[in-house]
Amino acid sequence: MTQLGLETHVVHPDTLARTIARFRERGIVLPTFSQLADPSTIPDDIQARLADIDPDAADPLNLFRVHWYNAADRKTLAAVPGHVVLPKSFTGVDAPIIVALGERFPMITAHKVLAAYGCLAPRLVTGQFDPSHHRAIWPSTGNYCRGGVAVSRIMGCHGVAILPEGMSRERFDWLESWVLDADEDIVRTPGSESNVKEIYDACNALDVDPENVIFNQFAEFGNALAHRLCTGSALSHVFQHVAEQHPGLELFAYTSATGSGGTLSAGDHLKDAHGARIVAVEAVECPTLLRNGFGEHNIQGIGDKHVPFVHNVMNTDAVAGVSDAATDSLFYVLNTPEGRAYLAERQGVPQATLDATSSFGLSSLANILAAVQVARYWDLGPHQAVITVATDGAALYGSEHAGILAKRFGGRFDTVAAAQAWGQHLLGQNTAWFQELSHTDKHRVFNLGYYTWVEQQGVSLEDFEQRRQQGFWRDLAALVPAWDALIDDFNARVAGAE
């Protein structure tokens, strides 16, 4: 239980008392999960005080912006989460593809700060993390660890980012300006995207020190539950809003590239609420779910060569493989004047759509391409929508431009190159790497996780196996109200004078 973070009672009252004292000193109040799912319920006085807070400051009030309802200014509240509906001129398919924008989250301009908070909050309010002397260790491929470092900094404690050395320069620049100690608090592991085993090894080495608390997003159910509730309900709201303008619109599927599998959990909610199919997305250069495969790729944020513990595999309906040649090339087209002119003038992509593409990072494009595959595989029409997320925006990948130009375009990019790339990678996106999972396939993918979790990471067979049943995941949902009650008690004690 302790390993999995499923406690709903105070485990260490003394630690909790110290944390409460620290939060009182620093004036930190925690949002509940239900407030983050529906920020209109955040108390008025907090909303009013937020008006003066920079969304990129390490200010405790920014915890109340860790949700999907930030407006384009990232300061005020939007009535509906930020999203864009991609038209056929962009996607080549009739089905509307709806993309929710993660770039509006505070501090890290990516929604992974929600996963970090989802892992941290239950540990804090059950007395399992003491910011006055523990170090918070955040294993990640780059965005989750930034979210973790941001929330650690708010608490005034050491947040240690563990990430592969090959991740984008922008991630490291951000980390260097946010960690308390740039030499000690950034751990670079060998390799890039697909080297998650190396991240686990670094965590296990740090875990021998009792001062270190590992917030392992790949195994911590707070990650999945935060997304199931907050991302799931936000996407549901976006869909309902879009459906108001398209009467009869069906939510056919949800696509999400899996790193920790947390974001994918929103699909559990969307399936319950709308019958949407859940489609996991991975790089064809490292087809772990599709082919038990391995390899390197540049779709940053997707960790591979393992099946995360919090991935509800048996509820996943399909896997879409997307090539990093496609995400790199389309990213370049979207972020160059030649590419944008081609899209506007030859493809007729509306300016508003082009403007929104600055919110698409590499994995966002993978999610969109997977949605195109869904539309092609199931022959979707204009009344069947696919929804997905743009985890982060193009600004986090500026340093990738030169490498992409050299690798994907031989150093020369013009309108012809833009047209070739768009024709090959978007309009030519096919279903060669799309697999609808049969019941047997789901067991195959589920069983692959055994080697990571039971053999390498020491999870008991019973804890591993119980996740095969949907009842386990339904029961998990009951943890959230219990955690919210603990957060309320915690805040009351912070406000009181004990």
Ligand SMILES: Cc1ncc(COP(=O)(O)O)c(C=O)c1O
């Ligand atoms: C840019 C990006 N895309 C996708 C993901 C995958 O999200 P998840 O870990 O929730 O599966 C991540 C995770 O860090 C990410 O940073």
